[in-house]
Each structure stands twice: as structure tokens, then as C-alpha cells.
Amino acid sequence: xxxxxxxxxxxxxxxxxxxxxxxxxxxxxxxxxxxxxxxxxxxxxxxxxxxxxxxxxxxxxxxxxxxxxxxxxxxxxxxxxxxxxxxxxxxxxxxxxxxxxxxxxxxxxxxxxxxxxxxxxxxxxxxxxxxxxxxxxxxxxxxxxxxxxxxxxxxxxxxxxxxxxxxxxxxxxxxxxxxxxxxxxxxxxxxxxxxxxxxxxxxxxxxxxxxxxxxxxxxxxxxxxxxxxxxxxxxxxxxxxxxxxxxxxxxxxxxxxxxxxxxxxxxxxxxxxxxxxxxxxxxxxxxxxxxxxxxxxxxxxxxxxxxxxxxxxxxxxxxxxxxxxxxxxxxxxxxxxxxxxxxxxxxxxxxxxxxxxxxxxxxxxxxxxxxxxxxxxxxxxxxxxxxxxxxxxxxxxxxxxxxxxxxxxxxxxxxxxxxxxxxxxx
Amino acid sequence: xxxxxxxxxxxxxxxxxxxxxxxxxxxxxxxxxxxxxxxxxxxxxxxxxxxxxxxxxxxxxxxxxxxxxxxxxxxxxxxxxxxxxxxxxxxxxxxxxxxxxxxxxxxxxxxxxx
Numbered sequence: 001x002x003x004x005x006x007x008x009x010x011x012x013x014x015x016x017x018x019x020x021x022x023x024x025x026x027x028x029x030x031x032x033x034x035x036x037x038x039x040x041x042x043x044x045x046x047x048x049x050x051x052x053x054x055x056x057x058x059x060x061x062x063x064x065x066x067x068x069x070x071x072x073x074x075x076x077x078x079x080x081x082x083x084x085x086x087x088x089x090x091x092x093x094x095x096x097x098x099x100x101x102x103x104x105x106x107x108x109x110x111x112x113x114x115x116x117x118x119x120x121x122x123x124x125x126x127x128x129x130x131x132x133x134x135x136x137x138x139x140x141x142x143x144x145x146x147x148x149x150x151x152x153x154x155x156x157x158x159x160x161x162x163x164x165x166x167x168x169x170x171x172x173x174x175x176x177x178x179x180x181x182x183x184x185x186x187x188x189x190x191x192x193x194x195x196x197x198x199x200x201x202x203x204x205x206x207x208x209x210x211x212x213x214x215x216x217x218x219x220x221x222x223x224x225x226x227x228x229x230x231x232x233x234x235x236x237x238x239x240x241x242x243x244x245x246x247x248x249x250x251x252x253x254x255x256x257x258x259x260x261x262x263x264x265x266x267x268x269x270x271x272x273x274x275x276x277x278x279x280x281x282x283x284x285x286x287x288x289x290x291x292x293x294x295x296x297x298x299x300x301x302x303x304x305x306x307x308x309x310x311x312x313x314x315x316x317x318x319x320x321x322x323x324x325x326x327x328x329x330x331x332x333x334x335x336x337x338x339x340x341x342x343x344x345x346x347x348x349x350x351x352x353x354x355x356x357x358x359x360x361x362x363x364x365x366x367x368x369x370x371x372x373x374x375x376x377x378x379x380x381x382x383x384x385x386x387x388x389x390x391x392x393x394x395x396x397x398x399x400x401x402x403x404x405x406x407x408x409x410x411x412x413x414x415x416x417x418x419x420x421x422x423x424x425x426x
Numbered sequence: 427x428x429x430x431x432x433x434x435x436x437x438x439x440x441x442x443x444x445x446x447x448x449x450x451x452x453x454x455x456x457x458x459x460x461x462x463x464x465x466x467x468x469x470x471x472x473x474x475x476x477x478x479x480x481x482x483x484x485x486x487x488x489x490x491x492x493x494x495x496x497x498x499x500x501x502x503x504x505x506x507x508x509x510x511x512x513x514x515x516x517x518x519x520x521x522x523x524x525x526x527x528x529x530x531x532x533x534x535x536x537x538x539x540x
Contacts, residue, residue, distance in 0.1 A: 306531040
């Protein structure tokens, strides 16, 4: 009621002082367009395109001005005065015709009202409210193509959801063909990984640091060893100057079969989209299991959580163009525009809170965030020795999505639960 | 967006604007429109002009106040902020919305025992 009173007062004020509001509108609209245009320029649009997009997004300015004028003032007072003036003038000129017209309009409006009530009653019926104990068991819709009713029982979706244990139930796995030719290869994975890590941090790292000064014989030896460890051909590694670009391993390993290895999980293999590309342009892991995520997520949030009915959930959105990469490192005086490195932040947090425990989890078959990269980064964390024991590592024979492998799913669950239990309340 | 979705939007735009101001503090019209677009994604395509009409309505009801100020980029901009009455209204409208959404959710997604 109070709000209604305030609105009336504001409208009368607007009616009496329209000039101030017009000026306000022009200034505010100009600011809005400037901001929207600047945003467009930041997204990479040309000045002209950014201006055009800004205007389109705001909508018709003339229409907006009119709507705003109507919202501020008392438009009905203007309209009523005009209608009354025209009506009186018409009545004075030919009163018979005016009365006949008025009567005809009254009859037409009455008929239209009756027809509307009739149609609304018989055609626009709403679902009956549910009584105590009643519940909806199926949704009925009209199948226009088949020209018949279609019924979707609620239980079908419930059953499907109940049988889903993990995405592994829906994803199809393949095993990479073993192409590694390593002499005296240790039987267990951990020993083998230790051997490869040593090579990566010693001979291989030194060879890369030497650049063009690397002697040819050494180049050949490194290429041979790198080939044995990665499965990539010696010729390919020599051509790339011993460097393996992101996405190149996935594209090249099974290139002769025109197959691409997964990035998030190398256990997945799929057809190569572009056989002559340098790096993988698709991730067979996503092709294999993303649909399961989408279906399971939709079912969970809509059926179990009943969250935001009617909203479309996307499996992925492009955020990199508009991502704010600015990050102010600890001790820095300004935010830097660069790929942010948050490890110094972690180091500061660990120093300030010596009880802070860190758990690193990863999958051996992940080449997007490789398992050893985690260890490597942690080894370079600027923290005193006594805090090193606060970091623990858990790796699994799975990919980036560790849980896409049932035994690993169980293991990561137990490990994380145990970690929380151990560190809780400290 | 269909007509029915648009009409839902019209009825809830006030609520979204009030919530945005509560969440982000004083903000100009462009910031409010962008925030609603970002949160709503494609499901809620808001004509930015309609946000200004909504702001007029809310100022008239004294649920928000408007003041000229200077934006981050040194532009003269009108900043809107929530009033005490607006905060109270937001609470009432939020409760009402959650109650209605809950009822509709239960009708559309019934489960045993509920």
C-alpha cells in the first residue's frame, strides 16, 4: 500500500517536471551504450560492431524513451483528456451517429466477453489441483507426428537413475596397444614410473636446455629413449626437435591407424577428426562419457534435487575468451595479466598456517594435467622442509576424471574421506 | 524464448534486480543487466531496456534509490542501491517465490513419500 502511494507521488512529480527526467534518461542511456560498447571492444569486436551490438542489446531507444516516459508520468491523464475532448466534439456535431456507435460498441464488447469466458472454460482448462495423498505418476503429451497421446511414466526415469553406479557403466573403454619398447622394463608400474621420472628430470631436461648446442649423437640417443618411453617414433621426435607439444602425443601415438588417444584419459581411443593436423582436435574421452554426465546430472538435479525447473544446464561453456586472468601474487603490488600461478598463494597459506594439510590426487592416464606435473610443481613450492610432510599424494590407474574407473572411484572416496577425517578440527 | 517464458520473466524481473543489488551492492543499470544475463544465461534473454523500466518502477516504490556517481572507468553513471523497504520486499518476494516454485516442483516431479 505504501509502495502504491509512493508510486503515485513519484508519477505526479514526473508529470510536473518531465524535463529533468528526460535529461536523466538521455545521460543514463548514453552511459549504458558507452559501457556496453567498451565491453564489446574488450571481447574483440570492432568499434562499429561493438556499437551495433550495444544498441541491439539495449533495444529500441525511441520505444524505451516512450515506455519510460509513460512509467514516470501520468499518461492516462493526457489520454483521457484527449478522448473526452474528441468525444464531446463528435457528440456536438452529430449526436445520433455518436450514440449509435457507442451502443454498437457496447454490444460487440459484451459478445466478445461472453465468447471469451466460454472458450476459457472449455478449451483453456488447467490441471486439477492434487488432493491429499494424490501424486502425478505420468506426464501425458500430444504427439503431433503420430497424431496420438503419448504417456511417459515417471518410474522409467527413476529406474534408469537407480541402476547407474558410475559413468563406467555407460562409457566404453579400450586399451592402448602397448608400443613401448623398453629394455629391462620393471614389472611393477611404480618402479617403471620412477625410471621415466629420472630420465625426464635428468638426461631429457638437460638435452632440452642445451638447445642447438646439443651434439647430434646425444640428440639421437635422447630421441631413442624418448621413443621407447612414449611410443612415438624416433623420426617424429627428431622432426619436433625432441619437443612434444600439448595435444601432439594424443594425435601422433596411433596416427598410422588414424586414431586419436584421449587427453583427459588415454584409455579412450577414437577416430581422428583431422588426420593431417599437428595436434589432437578432439578428445575421445569426452565423446565416450560426456553424454553420461549430462544425463546423470540432469536426472539428479531435476528429479532428486528438484533444482531450477525449466533451466537448461550446459555440459560446457566457452569461458576462455572472457575469463579474467588477472591475479595478484602474494606480496605483489598489482594484479598481473598472465596465466595465473597460484602455487605461491598455496605456499603463503601453508606458511601462515603450518597445520594446513594438502592432498594431491591424480590419474596416471591423464595427459591434460599429467600426474608428474603435480609432483614437479609441489617440489618447487617455496616452503621450508618441515612443511613438506604436510603434502601427500594419491595416484590412481585412471584419468583426469578419476572416478571413471570403478576401483579408483572407491579408492579416491576412501582416501579423501580418510584425509578429511584425519585433518578435521585440527 | 516463448511468450510464456517472457511473461514469467516480467513477473520476476523486480525480484532479480532486488536480489542483484543485495548481492553486489550499489550498481549501475548496465551492471545489473549484465549480471542478470550472466546468471540467467540463455534461459533468460533480458532486453536490457526492460531493466531500466523495472528500475523506474522500483525507484517509484522506494524499494531502491538512485544516485549519480562515477563508474570504475570514470564515467558518470547512475547507481542504484537497495533501501530498507526494498530489503524487506526482497525477503517477502523471495519467500513467496520459493513457496510457489516448491509447489510447482512437487507437482511436476513427484516422488514416493513426498
